[in-house]
Amino acid sequence: MLEKELQTLIINSSPNVYYLSGFTGTNATLFITLENSYLLTDFRYLEQAEKEAEQYEILRVDNDLLETLGMLAKGFSSVGIEEDYISWADFRLMREALPACVLLDASNIVSEMRQVKDEAEVEILRQAITITDQAFVQILEKINPGITEEEIGLELEFALRRRGASGRSFEFIVASGERSALPHGVATAKNINRGELLTFDFGAKYKWYCSDLTRTLFVGEPKPKHREIYEIVLEAQEAALGAIKPGLSGKEVDAVAREIIGKFGYGEYFGHGLGHSVGLEIHETPRLNTKENRILEPGMIITVEPGIYIPDWGGVRIEDMALVTKNGVEVLTQAPKQFIIID
Numbered sequence: 380m381l382e383k384e385l386q387t388l389i390i391n392s393s394p395n396v397y398y399l400s401g402f403t404g405t406n407a408t409l410f411i412t413l414e415n416s417y418l419l420t421d422f423r424y425l426e427q428a429e430k431e432a433e434q435y436e437i438l439r440v441d442n443d444l445l446e447t448l449g450m451l452a453k454g455f456s457s458v459g460i461e462e463d464y465i466s467w468a469d470f471r472l473m474r475e476a477l478p479a480c481v482l483l484d485a486s487n488i489v490s491e492m493r494q495v496k497d498e499a500e501v502e503i504l505r506q507a508i509t510i511t512d513q514a515f516v517q518i519l520e521k522i523n524p525g526i527t528e529e530e531i532g533l534e535l536e537f538a539l540r541r542r543g544a545s546g547r548s549f550e551f552i553v554a555s556g557e558r559s560a561l562p563h564g565v566a567t568a569k570n571i572n573r574g575e576l577l578t579f580d581f582g583a584k585y586k587w588y589c590s591d592l593t594r595t596l597f598v599g600e601p602k603p604k605h606r607e608i609y610e611i612v613l614e615a616q617e618a619a620l621g622a623i624k625p626g627l628s629g630k631e632v633d634a635v636a637r638e639i640i641g642k643f644g645y646g647e648y649f650g651h652g653l654g655h656s657v658g659l660e661i662h663e664t665p666r667l668n669t670k671e672n673r674i675l676e677p678g679m680i681i682t683v684e685p686g687i688y689i690p691d692w693g694g695v696r697i698e699d700m701a702l703v704t705k706n707g708v709e710v711l712t713q714a715p716k717q718f719i720i721i722d
């Protein structure tokens with residue numbers, strides 16, 4: 380806050396509220412000054428907030444959030460808000476409620492703090508990843524020609540939740556056949572048929588943290604081109620994973636995979652970034668893509684997920700999560716990565 384010349388900070392987004400305070404309810408606003416921190420919530424959450432957010436002074440607000448913020452902000456001339464999260468309507472109301480304050484964007488303050496995970500966070504993420512790896516292996520038995528994409532999605536969610544996940548970390552992608560060329564093809568009622576690629580991209584929400592795993596497999600008997608594409612994606616993925624180390628930019632890691640896919644002539648079919656950080660949210664910074672200048676640091680947890688998507692044919696994506704370590708990288712995902720064929 381000092382660096383950014385902010386006297387006060389207003390935080391509303393749930394992941395940031397949780398990260399800073401430990402509060403898990405759905406309604407809270409943090410008001411932070413250099414001396415004090417307040418958590419404003421309504422009657423429903425008072426007791427919970429006292430327990431979870433021990434370092435915050437809890438204030439009850441019912442329909443008077445803006446008045447209370449106005450009172451707390453008296454005497455201050457600047458306030459940081461989360462531009463990435465606040466609606467235009469709330470922004471206007473806040474500007475009226477805090478007439479003496481300049482409103483500045485402070486989205487980066489907390490998201491930058493969240494980039495490097497501490498030991499406790501890494502431990503939770505490891506568990507979230509293990510749950511996901513186990514769910515993947517378990518689900519393999521259930522995949523047979525005739526099962527629908529939605530049924531697979533449901534089975535995956537059962538498998539995750541039976542292992543302690545509180546839910547899914549995003550809308551699962553289960554895309555078979557030509558649909559596997561859709562990088563974000565969410566599960567539909569389509570049946571899985573023999574002779575089809577099957578991509579699923581899913582993850583657990585576990586103790587508020589997210590995991591993310593993608594595997595592509597084949598049902599029936601693959602043609603040489605299926606194997607060829609799979610091997611190229613795998614080579615690109617493993618090369619990029621192996622290249623990760625502190626000091627590299629997201630752009631540099633992205634280039635490792637992009638170069639390999641390009642070398643085989645499929646560059647135009649890899650139209651998205653290589654990966655993203657993961658934590659309380661499924662997509663965090665830094666990213667791995669052609670524009671990312673942020674530098675990798677030990678403690679960051681990122682996905683590496685190159686893909687090749689050929690319209691009217693199908694697609695392959697392989698995704699692992701990895702921890703940037705002091706000297707390099709530790710791949711956290713343990714799910715098998717060879718070309719799995721279900722016959």
Ligand SMILES: [Mn+2]
Binds near residue numbers: 591682684698
């Ligand atoms: Mn991902």
